[in-house]
Amino acid sequence: MTDAAISTRKDMSERKLGMLLLLPAAVLLSLIVLYPIATLLFTSLHSVSNANPQAGEQWVGLANYARAFDDDRFWHSLWQTVLYIVITVPGALLMGLGLALLANKPFTIKWPVRLGLLLPWALPLVFCGLIFRWFFEYETGIVNDLLVRLGAEPLRWLSSPTLATIAICITIIWKSSSFMALMLLAGLQSIPKSLYEAAEVDGASKWQQFVEITLPMLRPAIFVALIFRTITAIQTFDIPYAMTGGGPGDATETLAMYIHKTTLDFLDFGYGSTLATLMFLLSLVATSGYLKYTRRSASRSGED
Amino acid sequence: MGFNFNRKAVVWFAAIIVAVNGFFPAVWIFLTALKTETELIKSPITYLPQAPTLANFETAFTAQPILRFMWNSFVVASLSTVLCVLVSALAAYALTRLRMPYRNLIMSVLLAVAMFPLISLMVPLFKVMRELGLLNTYLALILPYAVLSLPVCTLVMASFFQDIPPDLEAAAMIDGCTRVQALFKVVIPLSAPGVFTAAILAFVNAWDEFLLALTMMSRVSMRTLSVGITLYQGEFAFPWPLISAALIIAIVPICIIIAIFQERVVGGLTSGGVKG
Numbered sequence: 391m392t393d394a395a396i397s398t399r400k401d402m403s404e405r406k407l408g409m410l411l412l413l414p415a416a417v418l419l420s421l422i423v424l425y426p427i428a429t430l431l432f433t434s435l436h437s438v439s440n441a442n443p444q445a446g447e448q449w450v451g452l453a454n455y456a457r458a459f460d461d462d463r464f465w466h467s468l469w470q471t472v473l474y475i476v477i478t479v480p481g482a483l484l485m486g487l488g489l490a491l492l493a494n495k496p497f498t499i500k501w502p503v504r505l506g507l508l509l510p511w512a513l514p515l516v517f518c519g520l521i522f523r524w525f526f527e528y529e530t531g532i533v534n535d536l537l538v539r540l541g542a543e544p545l546r547w548l549s550s551p552t553l554a555t556i557a558i559c560i561t562i563i564w565k566s567s568s569f570m571a572l573m574l575l576a577g578l579q580s581i582p583k584s585l586y587e588a589a590e591v592d593g594a595s596k597w598q599q600f601v602e603i604t605l606p607m608l609r610p611a612i613f614v615a616l617i618f619r620t621i622t623a624i625q626t627f628d629i630p631y632a633m634t635g636g637g638p639g640d641a642t643e644t645l646a647m648y649i650h651k652t653t654l655d656f657l658d659f660g661y662g663s664t665l666a667t668l669m670f671l672l673s674l675v676a677t678s679g680y681l682k683y684t685r686r687s688a689s690r691s692g693e694d
Numbered sequence: 695m696g697f698n699f700n701r702k703a704v705v706w707f708a709a710i711i712v713a714v715n716g717f718f719p720a721v722w723i724f725l726t727a728l729k730t731e732t733e734l735i736k737s738p739i740t741y742l743p744q745a746p747t748l749a750n751f752e753t754a755f756t757a758q759p760i761l762r763f764m765w766n767s768f769v770v771a772s773l774s775t776v777l778c779v780l781v782s783a784l785a786a787y788a789l790t791r792l793r794m795p796y797r798n799l800i801m802s803v804l805l806a807v808a809m810f811p812l813i814s815l816m817v818p819l820f821k822v823m824r825e826l827g828l829l830n831t832y833l834a835l836i837l838p839y840a841v842l843s844l845p846v847c848t849l850v851m852a853s854f855f856q857d858i859p860p861d862l863e864a865a866a867m868i869d870g871c872t873r874v875q876a877l878f879k880v881v882i883p884l885s886a887p888g889v890f891t892a893a894i895l896a897f898v899n900a901w902d903e904f905l906l907a908l909t910m911m912s913r914v915s916m917r918t919l920s921v922g923i924t925l926y927q928g929e930f931a932f933p934w935p936l937i938s939a940a941l942i943i944a945i946v947p948i949c950i951i952i953a954i955f956q957e958r959v960v961g962g963l964t965s966g967g968v969k970g
Contacts, residue, residue: 404792407873411788412800414781415844419807422841426818427810433818489715492708501956503709506716508952508959513719514902514920517941521719524726524934532722535739568716572960625813628904632924646813646905653817654909666814673811681802 433663454664467648475623481563486570510568519632522561551641577611727938750939763922771900774839778896782847790855808844834910843896854888
């Protein structure tokens with residue numbers, strides 16, 4: 391047998407082994423993601439009400455989508471979700487960048503800073519929502535206490551649509567900035583010190599160093615962090631659920647909360663699936679952005 | 695000298711801001727948990743509890759089966775972690791160490807599918823689990839949670855596997871190991887830190903999840919901790935000292951985990967994110 395033939399045979403067996411090793415992931419993803427996606431699309435074209443199971447599943451074509459188009463509550467929840475995205479993603483980035491720059495100082499004792507970044511990350515979102523709801527209470531909350539001490543009027547944070555939205559955004563930003571900070575910190579630590587030393591010799595100010603060295607070098611880390619955050623922000627549920635339950639009225643309700651209510655409270659599976667499909671399309675955009683980016687950076691770094 | 699002092703002050707200042715920002719909420723609910731309901735409605739509010747009491751912690755254990763919630767969370771989180779780490783280790787190995795056609799494409803597809811927002815699949819997943827008769831069982835959460843952490847675990851382990859010299863594996867195979875044996879006897883033990891990091895990330899993700907847990911487990915005895923905590927609130931009033939005590943009890947396990955493994959977690963989060 392020639393060498394080439396041996397190596398082809400080895401390649402074939404490696405390929406088979408590879409397929410075998412990927413099989414568990416494929417099975418799991420088919421059961422938990424692909425099959426559900428198929429049923430999601432199917433159900434979204436039907437009228438399925440769990441409140442009235444005898445009626446069965448009736449084909450209604452795009453009627454559910456038309457209904458969503460005319461549904462003010464859907465548009466409001468979509469708008470609210472987009473609002474949370476456009477406020478909290480840049481907000482968390484700025485705060486996370488600030489925290490990362492602070493945490494990048496040469497500490498002798500590292501654990502308080504490290505845990506200070508890890509604790510908000512590890513805290514479940516619902517807990518975070520509950521804790522901040524407690525902060526924003528009208529009479530007994532610490533936020534109003536501080537406002538009064540500063541000579542301002544206490545605010546009814548959670549019973550006004552605007553203030554509740556602000557309170558929720560503050561909470562989301564606090565919660566997600568720690569993850570941003572951890573990702574950006576790794577980016578900061580990979581910047582060679584010699585760049586700063588050279589800039590110092592050239593007489594660049596701290597601010598110039600930040601704009602000319604830090605930000606450009608952080609760009610990949612910032613980009614990945616932003617997309618990760620956007621993908622999770624599309625699914626915003628836990629924090630508004632714990633803080634306002636979507637209220638006052640349904641002013642702070644997100645798309646995820648509306649889907650949850652439609653399906654599990656109103657038991658309208660058909661329409662719920664339509665709403666979920668629309669959310670899926672929204673997140674597809676963000677995910678494809680991520681993939682495009684990773685593929686580009688992979689080819690740039692010369693990987694096969 | 696003055697310059698030195700300033701520099702030190704800046705470092706201290708930075709450390710204090712980061713630590714206070716991270717710890718403040720936990721500290722505040724701890725203080726709240728030590729207060730009585732009557733102290734709570736005082737105006738202006740008190741910062742430190744005037745007559746510290748542990749009664750709220752006692753009530754937290756009796757008002758709801760919080761230890762049961764914790765057990766449920768523990769079972770679901772650890773089993774889904776084992777499943778996720780195993781599945782993603784095999785996938786990461788295939789995609790980094792084997793000569794496979796289209797492996798970058800497969801990796802992208804795997805990540806794209808796994809990054810899918812599970813929330814939008816809540817409805818069909820609920821139906822799948824109902825058809826399989828898995829509602830109110832641990833499996834209803836273990837399977838989706840394994841998928842939840844599949845992308846990050848695969849990325850973390852792939853980045854560790856890549857760093858192992860191929861010669862070591864070849865040597866093991868010359869000694870008579872099969873490829874799969876080499877994976878379990880050489881590659882995985884050598885990437886132990888990576889495997890470990892992936893496991894912690896998967897565990898925390900599963901421990902924190904709320905919406906699927908709320909959807910799949912309607913029986914109180916099957917509730918996980920994140921959902922169980924919301925059961926402490928009354929119909930109209932929020933008994934904050936009691937909720938705070940329950941929250942403190944609930945965050946203790948996760949605090950212990952991150953305190954012990956802090957370096958690993960930081961390293962893992964960053965290698966999964968930035969290299970990915």
